[in-house]
Amino acid sequence: MNTAALRRRTLLLLHLLALAAQAQETQRITITGSSAPHSPSVAGFGDGVPIARAPLAASVISEDQRRDNGVQSIADLTRVDASLADAYNAEGYWSLLSIRGFTLDNRANYRRDGLPINAETALALEAYAAIEAMKGTSGIQSGTSAPGGLVNLVVKRAQRGVRSATLEARQGGSTLGAMDLGERFGDGDRFGWRVNAAAQRLDPQSRSATGSRRLLALAGDARLGSDTVIEAEIESSHQSQPSVPGFSLLGNAVPDARTIDPRTNLNNQRWSLPVVFDNTTASLRLTQALADGWHVRVHAMTQRLATDDRIAFPFGCSAEGRFDRYCSDGSFDFYDFRSEGEKRRTNALEGSLEGRARTGAVAHQLSTGVLITRFKAELPPQAFNFAGVGQIDGSVQVPAAATPLSDVAGRDERSREVYVRDRIDFGSDWQLWAGLRHTRLDRDGIRQSFTTPWLALAWRADAHTTVYTSWGQGVETEVAPNLPLYTNAARALPALKSRQTEAGLKHAREGFEASLIAFSITRPQTGDFGACDTDASCTRAMDGSAVHRGIEASVATRQGAWHVQASALALHARREGAADAAVNGLAPVNVPARSLRAQIGRAVLENMDLQASLVYESSRAALPDHSARIPAWTRLDLGAKFEQRWSDRTRITWRAAIENAADRRAWKESPFQFGHAYLFPLAPRTLRLSAQVDL
Numbered sequence: 001m002n003t004a005a006l007r008r009r010t011l012l013l014l015h016l017l018a019l020a021a022q023a024q025e026t027q028r029i030t031i032t033g034s035s036a037p038h039s040p041s042v043a044g045f046g047d048g049v050p051i052a053r054a055p056l057a058a059s060v061i062s063e064d065q066r067r068d069n070g071v072q073s074i075a076d077l078t079r080v081d082a083s084l085a086d087a088y089n090a091e092g093y094w095s096l097l098s099i100r101g102f103t104l105d106n107r108a109n110y111r112r113d114g115l116p117i118n119a120e121t122a123l124a125l126e127a128y129a130a131i132e133a134m135k136g137t138s139g140i141q142s143g144t145s146a147p148g149g150l151v152n153l154v155v156k157r158a159q160r161g162v163r164s165a166t167l168e169a170r171q172g173g174s175t176l177g178a179m180d181l182g183e184r185f186g187d188g189d190r191f192g193w194r195v196n197a198a199a200q201r202l203d204p205q206s207r208s209a210t211g212s213r214r215l216l217a218l219a220g221d222a223r224l225g226s227d228t229v230i231e232a233e234i235e236s237s238h239q240s241q242p243s244v245p246g247f248s249l250l251g252n253a254v255p256d257a258r259t260i261d262p263r264t265n266l267n268n269q270r271w272s273l274p275v276v277f278d279n280t281t282a283s284l285r286l287t288q289a290l291a292d293g294w295h296v297r298v299h300a301m302t303q304r305l306a307t308d309d310r311i312a313f314p315f316g317c318s319a320e321g322r323f324d325r326y327c328s329d330g331s332f333d334f335y336d337f338r339s340e341g342e343k344r345r346t347n348a349l350e351g352s353l354e355g356r357a358r359t360g361a362v363a364h365q366l367s368t369g370v371l372i373t374r375f376k377a378e379l380p381p382q383a384f385n386f387a388g389v390g391q392i393d394g395s396v397q398v399p400a401a402a403t404p405l406s407d408v409a410g411r412d413e414r415s416r417e418v419y420v421r422d423r424i425d426f427g428s429d430w431q432l433w434a435g436l437r438h439t440r441l442d443r444d445g446i447r448q449s450f451t452t453p454w455l456a457l458a459w460r461a462d463a464h465t466t467v468y469t470s471w472g473q474g475v476e477t478e479v480a481p482n483l484p485l486y487t488n489a490a491r492a493l494p495a496l497k498s499r500q501t502e503a504g505l506k507h508a509r510e511g512f513e514a515s516l517i518a519f520s521i522t523r524p525q526t527g528d529f530g531a532c533d534t535d536a537s538c539t540r541a542m543d544g545s546a547v548h549r550g551i552e553a554s555v556a557t558r559q560g561a562w563h564v565q566a567s568a569l570a571l572h573a574r575r576e577g578a579a580d581a582a583v584n585g586l587a588p589v590n591v592p593a594r595s596l597r598a599q600i601g602r603a604v605l606e607n608m609d610l611q612a613s614l615v616y617e618s619s620r621a622a623l624p625d626h627s628a629r630i631p632a633w634t635r636l637d638l639g640a641k642f643e644q645r646w647s648d649r650t651r652i653t654w655r656a657a658i659e660n661a662a663d664r665r666a667w668k669e670s671p672f673q674f675g676h677a678y679l680f681p682l683a684p685r686t687l688r689l690s691a692q693v694d695l
Contacts, residue, residue, distance in 0.1 A: 049423075052508030055433055055456035055468035057083075057135040057517050057552060059567075066125060067166075068641060069599070069613065070657060070688055072176075074123055074131075074151065079615060079637075082567040082595040083135050083149075083552055088671035089680065091206050092243035092275055094120055096671075099135050099148030100521060101548045101573040101591040105476070107375065108145040109138070111152040113283065115301045115348040116142070116373055122239040122277040123153070126178050126198045127217035130154040135552075136519060137474035137500040139452025143371070143417040143439030147474045147498040147523050155233055155283075158192025158221050160184040163695035171687040173203030173210075194219040194233075202241050205684055207394075208268040211241025227289035234282040240274045242267055243311050246671070246678030247392060251320065251328030254628050254679070255392075258665045262681035264394050269312040269387075271400035273338075276308040294355030305344040312398075313337045314390060315676055324623075324676050326392065334390045336401040339382035339408070347374045365423035375413045381405035409482045414442045429460040433470075441477060446492040450475050469503045478526055480540035485532060487539045494542065498523040514555045521548045527579065544577030546588060566598035586626050589672040594618040607644065613637040622670040622677050633666035635659075635682060653692040660685045 051058060059081045061071065069079050074095035078084045087096040087103040097104050104110070106119040125131070132152040138145050162182030169175050178198035185191055195218055202211040219233035244265045247255065283301040290296060314332040316323035326332040352369030383405050388398025419437040426432070433456040440449045456470035476496040480488045504517040527543030550571035557564050571594070573587045587593065596616040601609050615635045622628040639657035646652065663685040671678050 050508065052506045052513055052515070053458070053460070053466045055431075055458040055466075055470050055504065057502065057504065057515075057519070059083075059133050059135075059554075061131045061133075063129055066131070067655065067690070067692070068611070068639070070637075070659060072125065074119065074125075077131065077133065077151075079613065080597060080599075081133060082554075082569040082597045084133060085590075085592065085595065085617070086669040086671075086680070087590065088246075088673045088678065089669070090243050090245060091204055091209055092202075092211065092241040094122060094277070097148075097151070098591070099133065100519065100550060100569075101571050101588065102146050102148035102521070102523065102546075104148055104151065105146045108142065108476075109148070109150055111142075111150055112281065112301065112303075113155050113285075113299070114152065115283070115299060115350060115371075116346065117153075117281065117301075117303050118305060118344050118346050118375065119151075120344060121279045121305045121307065122213065122237070123279070124198060124213065124215040124217075124235075124237040124239075125153075126180070126215055127156060127196045127235050127237075128153045129156045136470075136502055137454075137472045137498055137521060139472055139474035140419065140421065140435035140437050140454035142474070143373075143415050143437060143452075144441065144475050144477055146476060147500065147521050155219065155235075156180070156182075156194050156196060156217070157219050157231065157233070158182055158184060158194045160189065160192070162194065164692065166690060166692045168688065168690035170204075170689075171685075172205040174201060175203075176200040176690075178215075188223070190223045192221050202239075205263050205686060206244045206265050207263050208265040208272070209242050209244055211239065211274055213237065213239035213241070229287045231285040231287075232283070235280070237277075237279045239277045242272055242274045245311065245314055246680045247326075248314070248332070248679055249325035249622060249628055249677050250330055250392075251322075251325070252628070253328075254622060254630055254667070257630075257667045257679075257681055260392070260665070260681060262665065262684050264392070266314050266390060266392070266394055267312045268394050269334075269397060269400070271336075272312045273308070273310040275310060276306075278306040280304045290355070292355065294353065297350075297352050297354070299348075299350045299352075301346075301348045303344075303346040305342075307339075307342040307344070309337070309339040309342060311337050312387070312390075313384075315674070319389075324672075330392045331389050332392070334387045334398050336383055336385050336387045338402060339380065341380045343378040345374075345376045348372070361427045363425040363427065365425075366421070368420040369418075371415075371417040371419070373413075373415045373417075375411070377411040379408040379410050381407050412444055416440045431458045431460075432456070433458065439475070443477065443479060443492070444490070446479060446490075448477055448492060448495060450495050450497065452497075464507055464509045466506045467504070468506075469501070471501050472499070474498045474500070476523075478540075484535040485538045487530075487536050488541075493526060493540065496524040496526070511559065512555075512557045514557075515553065517552045519548075519550055519552070522546075523548075525575070525578070529579065543579055544575060544584070546573065547576050548573040561603040563601045564599070566596070568597075569595045571595075583624055586624070587621060589621045589624055589677075590670045592617040592620045592632075605642075608640065608642045611639040611641065613639070620670055622672075622679065624672065628677070630667040630670045630679065633664065633668070633682065635664055635666075636661050649695055651694045653694070655688070655690045655692070657688045658685065659683070659688060 075089040085098045087098040110119040135149040137147045138150045159182040164180040166178045182194040198215040200213050215237045217235040221231040281303040285299040287297045313335045316333050317327035350371045354367040357364045385401035387401040390396045417439045421435040424432040435454040438451045452473045454472035458468040478493045480486050482490040500521045502519040506515045523546045530538045532538035554567040573591050575583045598614045601611040618632045637659045638661045642654040644652045666682050667679045668682045
């Protein structure tokens with residue numbers, strides 16, 4: 001779809017919207033909502049607690065918010081929350097996020113209805129009713145995970161009278177069709193089902209990145225009497241698309257983003273193959289009500305991932321002896337990377353008991369349980385072979401180099417976790433939230449165990465205001481690489497036990513919510529010591545820590561025709577105690593000190609809203625020693641949403657948006673990945689149009 005055609009269609013759409021606004025009398029709708037009414041389920045302290053009163057930092061993105069903001073991947077969540085940032089997000093590859101400056105571990109920091117999954121794949125979001133992001137150390141929710149937080153995907157379950165279909169087109173040629181159907185039936189609605197399906201042609205503005213994806217998700221449940229519910233669901237998705245690698249420094253210089261065409265795909269060789277992700281996930285959940293409001297739940301899940309990871313990969317500059325950046329003249333070394341037939345499996349089984357109890361005047365919301373997880377990765381021999389020298393304008397073709405292949409170690413991990421949580425209400429304005437989790441981990445035959453506590457005290461200052469403070473720990477584990485280079489190859493390192501303190505103020509009343517949260521996270525680091533250039537010349541060991549301190553603020557309000565939702569983060573992230581004194585006191589690579597997200601909307605008709613969204617991130621380091629940085633940037637998105645009712649049951653929701661309306665050219669992020677500095681540009685101005693029909 002060329003630009004002229006898109007302009008004609010936009011004008012036609014706006015004309016139709018104006019005519020429909022005159023012809024239809026409809027109820028006013030809004031583009032975005034405030035935070036979710038209840039705290040995220042992944043927090044694990046029971047249902048029914050408003051998020052404005054929970055002593056933790058979290059955001060919940062509903063399906064409507066996801067559609068309004070054009071969120072189609074986990075990476076797009078960075079549009080709506082200032083604490084979430086990119087951490088090597090390449091078109092056509094799996095998403096990588098950071099929260100509060102810490103990159104999430106795709107194998108440990110993602111949940112699906114509360115159970116652990118592997119996010120080393122392309123996750124299709126049409127199957128989920130909401131996406132929850134819990135910020136801060138997560139030791140009480142997860143046995144092992146990076147300290148930034150957790151992302152939980154809430155599966156769509158059976159619901160009465162769901163009849164919805166969506167068509168969407170994006171500039172460049174991407175088109176999406178999706179449907180969502182659900183119903184309940186039988187005496188007293190005993191049975192229910194839900195079907196979600198999607199198919200998309202992927203044709204972004206990045207060149208040589210055409211692909212496709214599809215999704216089919218089925219869910220059903222049965223209410224066996226008043227006390228027993230069985231829920232089952234299965235999801236299958238497929239995506240095939242060439243990935244788009246990043247640019248890099250040219251010698252010592254950060255290239256001017258205004259001189260780089262953001263549509264350039266350096267993975268444009270004639271022999272380039274798509275990255276293929278296949279994902280099948282299924283779960284079964286039994287909930288049995290007991291006496292006095294208690295219930296027991298057994299929840300099992302299995303996930304099977306199959307991946308063909310292939311790319312013409314730009315990496316380093318052997319001509320200048322630098323392997324962490326491109327050459328000064330814009331050339332770089334090209335490698336033929338192929339890892340075909342990767343298999344990853346995750347199985348999880350959780351049994352839990354939840355309920356309420358009283359000890360005198362004190363009320364308890366208790367939960368306890370056991371979680372057993374098995375993760376296994378089978379990685380085939382892979383190629384990473386020098387193929388030639390490329391240029392950043394994408395003009396050079398080099399021959400393929402598919403052989404030789406080298407063996408890669410797989411991974412086998414088992415964990416057993418036992419936890420207990422208690423939300424204690426003292427009958428006045430005070431609540432104590434406490435949790436403890438004990439984890440036993442067996443990773444490739446190496447056994448470790450650790451205990452992680454979490455504690456929070458909350459005070460209701462008045463009917464609308466909550467003040468809290470919390471403290472908690474989280475754990476990551478690391479094994480020295482199984483390579484001849486290391487003197488301690490394949491040996492377990494001491495557990496990396498992070499700790500966090502947090503204090504917050506939350507206020508919520510009709511039409512207005514706000515929060516102000518301060519936090520401090522300390523996370524141990526590891527590093528390589530020695531020459532690291534021949535066998536047995538390198539030792540992986542502890543190497544100081546990363547300390548991230550910051551303040552988060554958020555506000556959501558509706559006043560008359562206006563509605564605003566905004567969040568901001570001020571972050572002071574530094575290395576401390578590292579063996580290399582030159583990095584002590586410096587911020588990590590690719591971590592901005594300030595971030596802002598704002599969505600402002602106004603109802604201009606009874607059934608139409610206009611919206612402006614602003615994303616700002618300050619400058620950040622591109623190299624660990626801060627000798628190179630990328631500038632701050634701001635992106636403006638504009639949108640409109642119109643709801644048209646044809647009958648009591650039929651509603652059409654039209655959405656139109658211009659992403660990066662000013663066509664800003666800037667470096668979006670600067671990840672230091674695989675020992676190499678990369679630069680990813682902002683996507684160019686993009687028009688998005690969609691129609692959603694609900695019956």
